[in-house]
Amino acid sequence: MHTEKPFFLRDSWKYDPHHRTTSVPDQELGFDTRALHSGFRPLEDVEEFRSFAVPIVQSMTYPYECFEKFPNYIYGRSKTPTVSVLEKRLAALEGGEACVTACSGSQALFQLVFTIARPGDNVVTTLNTFGEGYKQAAAIFPQRCNIEFRFVRDFTNLEAWDEAIDGRTKLVWVETPSNPCLQVTDIRGVAEVAHQRGVPLMVDNTTATPALQKPMELGADIVLLSLTKFLCGNATVLGGAVIGPEALVEDIRWNTTEFVGAILQPFEAWLMLQYLETLSLRMERHSQNAQCVAEFLVQHPKVKHVNYPGLPNHPQAELARRQMKANGGLLSFVVPNGMQGAAKVMNSFRLITHAVTFGTSRTICMHPRTITHEHMTQEERDAAGIDDGLIRLSVGLENVEDIIADLDQALEKL
């Protein structure tokens, strides 16, 4: 039973004109020394940090207890305590052994490929990948590191995956559902093909997040995440992560993270830890809202096509039902009259913001043809489904009627 507790105001200090201050700490030390050491002795004050929220440990260096003993944390370029909490949490969420963070999802991909492949090796993937990933695959790695990327065109055909793999394939990379066209790849099927050929499978789980999809339970060996999107949820953190076997994660940490300082910073890690607490709730609501928006768009006379795995006419709707808990907050749709049509609609939005990212609590739109996939050839864009009139919509957490009303009035302008 709830009992009322009396509310006390503290009133213990009584001014005493004869009192002399005696217990000021560290008075034996000089002012400058006190400015650097008072109130915090890293080896003595552990109890001070017994805290409900994970403390932000912003220090970039860590004291040695003695000459002979290496501390667990040494220097901020490889790992720091708050970031380690986030890494453990992400590994726990994805069901992987270990995790290393990076300053962006794109950097996480770069570090993974740089660690896994050598000149002459190849990576097998598809054209259904985020823009910066495509640029690394099509230009940066082939031209600077002689690492070839093979794009499987018929990604629903497991034999096509098998044919692309050879003795120099070091990684199979699947992004599902893909950005921006929401193609869904069979994780279990591709994992079986890759494993038969002795190659690990990496799944980019950015669009679904571990709240909706568990690639490792379906056979993936490695998970790539952009933290910047739904995992953060409000575009206040840029970050990425690789989750996988501990030995691989430590290779990445050693080969790249440590040498170039490519790791998330403590404050960003702390923010991420707060945001992750509501991930499942947010993903549930994003999915509900996106389903309503997709159903509205698919029957709209001015919309040519809608990509959303929750629609019954999506080519992999059944697969999505099997491998995802819900369909997430990302969709895309095609309006008539190509780029002009897209511009007209996007310039007419009043509530929906036109900006580059997705996964935000506020609904946001973007034009892939000009902003993220501009470097693909026309033939590749056609194969990937990136029409000139394609608009990517990240459906937010607003009241769904308001999102639909904004879409409706914008589409009326066509």
Ligand SMILES: Cc1ncc(COP(=O)(O)O)c(C=O)c1O
């Ligand atoms: C599926 C996917 N993975 C990874 C990334 C890269 O993330 P970041 O923007 O954090 O570099 C993106 C970015 O759009 C993405 O869409």
